[in-house]
Amino acid sequence: MKSLAELQAIKEKMQGKVALREGSGDKRVVVGMATCGIAAGARPVLNAFVEQVNAAGLTASVTVTQTGCIGICQFEPVVEVFEAGKEKVTYVKMTADKVARIVEEHLKGGKPVAEYTIGYTEL
Numbered sequence: 868m869k870s871l872a873e874l875q876a877i878k879e880k881m882q883g884k885v886a887l888r889e890g891s892g893d894k895r896v897v898v899g900m901a902t903c904g905i906a907a908g909a910r911p912v913l914n915a916f917v918e919q920v921n922a923a924g925l926t927a928s929v930t931v932t933q934t935g936c937i938g939i940c941q942f943e944p945v946v947e948v949f950e951a952g953k954e955k956v957t958y959v960k961m962t963a964d965k966v967a968r969i970v971e972e973h974l975k976g977g978k979p980v981a982e983y984t985i986g987y988t989e990l
Contacts, residue, residue, distance in 0.1 A: 894929045894974060896920070898961075899945040901936035907943035908962065915963035916946070919970045929974050942985060948973060957985040 898904070898913040916931045937945045942959035946969075949955050956979045958969065965983055973979045981987055 893951055895949040896929060896931045896974070897947045897949065898931070898933050899935070899937040899943060899947075900933040903936065903940040904943045904945065909944035911963040912944045912946065912961045912966060915966035916970070919966055920974065923970055923975060925970070925974055939985070948979070958983045959985045 896916050898909055898916065900909050900913065913931070913933055920926060920929045920931055937947065937957075939945060939957075939959070944959075944961040946958040946961050947955055948958070948969075956973070958965075958980070961983070965980075969980050969983065
Protein backbone atom coordinates (compact mmCIF):
# COMPACT_ATOMS: atom_id res chain seq x y z
CA MET A 868 0.00 0.00 0.00
CA LYS A 869 1.53 3.25 -1.11
CA SER A 870 -1.16 5.87 -0.64
CA LEU A 871 -4.23 6.88 1.29
CA ALA A 872 -6.27 6.44 -1.90
CA GLU A 873 -5.25 2.77 -2.08
CA LEU A 874 -6.32 2.29 1.53
CA GLN A 875 -9.68 3.97 0.80
CA ALA A 876 -10.21 1.69 -2.22
CA ILE A 877 -9.55 -1.40 -0.08
CA LYS A 878 -11.94 -0.10 2.58
CA GLU A 879 -14.74 0.47 0.05
CA LYS A 880 -14.23 -2.96 -1.51
CA MET A 881 -14.41 -4.72 1.86
CA GLN A 882 -17.36 -2.72 3.26
CA GLY A 883 -19.76 -4.53 0.94
CA LYS A 884 -18.55 -7.89 2.19
CA VAL A 885 -18.76 -6.90 5.84
CA ALA A 886 -22.25 -5.43 5.40
CA LEU A 887 -23.36 -8.63 3.71
CA ARG A 888 -22.16 -10.65 6.67
CA GLU A 889 -24.12 -8.41 9.07
CA GLY A 890 -27.33 -8.04 7.06
CA SER A 891 -30.89 -8.67 8.18
CA GLY A 892 -32.21 -10.80 5.33
CA ASP A 893 -35.06 -13.32 5.39
CA LYS A 894 -32.58 -16.17 4.94
CA ARG A 895 -29.48 -16.64 7.04
CA VAL A 896 -26.46 -18.71 6.00
CA VAL A 897 -24.27 -19.64 8.97
CA VAL A 898 -20.83 -21.17 8.42
CA GLY A 899 -19.17 -23.05 11.29
CA MET A 900 -15.82 -21.33 11.82
CA ALA A 901 -14.47 -23.01 14.96
CA THR A 902 -10.99 -24.53 14.81
CA CYS A 903 -12.35 -27.79 13.40
CA GLY A 904 -14.25 -25.98 10.63
CA ILE A 905 -11.34 -23.76 9.68
CA ALA A 906 -8.99 -26.75 9.60
CA ALA A 907 -11.44 -28.58 7.31
CA GLY A 908 -11.69 -25.64 4.88
CA ALA A 909 -14.54 -23.45 6.12
CA ARG A 910 -12.85 -20.12 5.32
CA PRO A 911 -13.03 -20.57 1.51
CA VAL A 912 -16.64 -21.74 1.93
CA LEU A 913 -17.55 -18.58 3.87
CA ASN A 914 -15.80 -16.38 1.32
CA ALA A 915 -17.55 -18.17 -1.56
CA PHE A 916 -20.97 -17.60 0.05
CA VAL A 917 -20.25 -13.90 0.58
CA GLU A 918 -19.07 -13.46 -3.01
CA GLN A 919 -21.79 -15.51 -4.68
CA VAL A 920 -24.70 -14.11 -2.66
CA ASN A 921 -23.43 -10.66 -3.58
CA ALA A 922 -22.98 -11.60 -7.27
CA ALA A 923 -26.47 -13.12 -7.38
CA GLY A 924 -28.00 -9.89 -6.08
CA LEU A 925 -29.39 -11.55 -2.96
CA THR A 926 -27.94 -9.16 -0.40
CA ALA A 927 -31.37 -7.79 0.56
CA SER A 928 -32.76 -11.23 1.40
CA VAL A 929 -29.76 -13.33 2.48
CA THR A 930 -27.40 -12.76 5.40
CA VAL A 931 -24.09 -14.63 5.47
CA THR A 932 -22.47 -14.98 8.87
CA GLN A 933 -20.24 -17.26 10.89
CA THR A 934 -20.47 -19.07 14.19
CA GLY A 935 -18.31 -21.19 16.43
CA CYS A 936 -18.59 -24.94 16.83
CA ILE A 937 -21.81 -26.45 15.52
CA GLY A 938 -21.02 -29.74 17.23
CA ILE A 939 -20.66 -32.20 14.37
CA CYS A 940 -16.93 -31.90 13.72
CA GLN A 941 -16.70 -35.09 11.66
CA PHE A 942 -18.88 -33.42 9.00
CA GLU A 943 -16.97 -30.11 8.73
CA PRO A 944 -17.14 -27.72 7.01
CA VAL A 945 -20.76 -27.31 8.10
CA VAL A 946 -23.20 -24.67 6.82
CA GLU A 947 -26.68 -24.10 8.21
CA VAL A 948 -29.40 -22.23 6.32
CA PHE A 949 -32.22 -20.70 8.35
CA GLU A 950 -35.44 -19.38 6.83
CA ALA A 951 -38.43 -17.99 8.70
CA GLY A 952 -41.17 -20.59 9.04
CA LYS A 953 -39.04 -23.44 7.68
CA GLU A 954 -36.89 -26.13 9.19
CA LYS A 955 -33.16 -25.42 9.28
CA VAL A 956 -31.11 -27.10 6.53
CA THR A 957 -27.66 -28.39 7.50
CA TYR A 958 -25.12 -28.83 4.71
CA VAL A 959 -22.06 -30.94 5.50
CA LYS A 960 -18.63 -31.58 4.03
CA MET A 961 -18.96 -28.31 2.16
CA THR A 962 -16.51 -26.96 -0.38
CA ALA A 963 -16.34 -23.61 -2.14
CA ASP A 964 -17.27 -25.43 -5.38
CA LYS A 965 -20.61 -26.57 -3.91
CA VAL A 966 -21.63 -23.04 -2.91
CA ALA A 967 -22.78 -21.96 -6.39
CA ARG A 968 -25.34 -24.75 -6.53
CA ILE A 969 -26.69 -23.94 -3.06
CA VAL A 970 -26.99 -20.25 -3.93
CA GLU A 971 -28.79 -21.02 -7.19
CA GLU A 972 -31.07 -23.87 -6.12
CA HIS A 973 -31.69 -23.19 -2.44
CA LEU A 974 -31.24 -19.48 -1.78
CA LYS A 975 -32.68 -18.35 -5.13
CA GLY A 976 -34.90 -21.31 -6.04
CA GLY A 977 -36.13 -22.32 -2.58
CA LYS A 978 -35.22 -26.00 -2.96
CA PRO A 979 -32.45 -27.38 -0.71
CA VAL A 980 -29.70 -29.42 -2.38
CA ALA A 981 -30.49 -32.75 -0.72
CA GLU A 982 -27.28 -34.59 -1.54
CA TYR A 983 -25.21 -32.01 0.37
CA THR A 984 -27.30 -32.25 3.56
CA ILE A 985 -26.65 -34.17 6.73
CA GLY A 986 -29.73 -36.32 6.13
CA TYR A 987 -28.42 -37.68 2.84
CA THR A 988 -27.60 -41.38 3.09
CA GLU A 989 -24.31 -41.37 1.17
CA LEU A 990 -22.18 -39.34 3.58
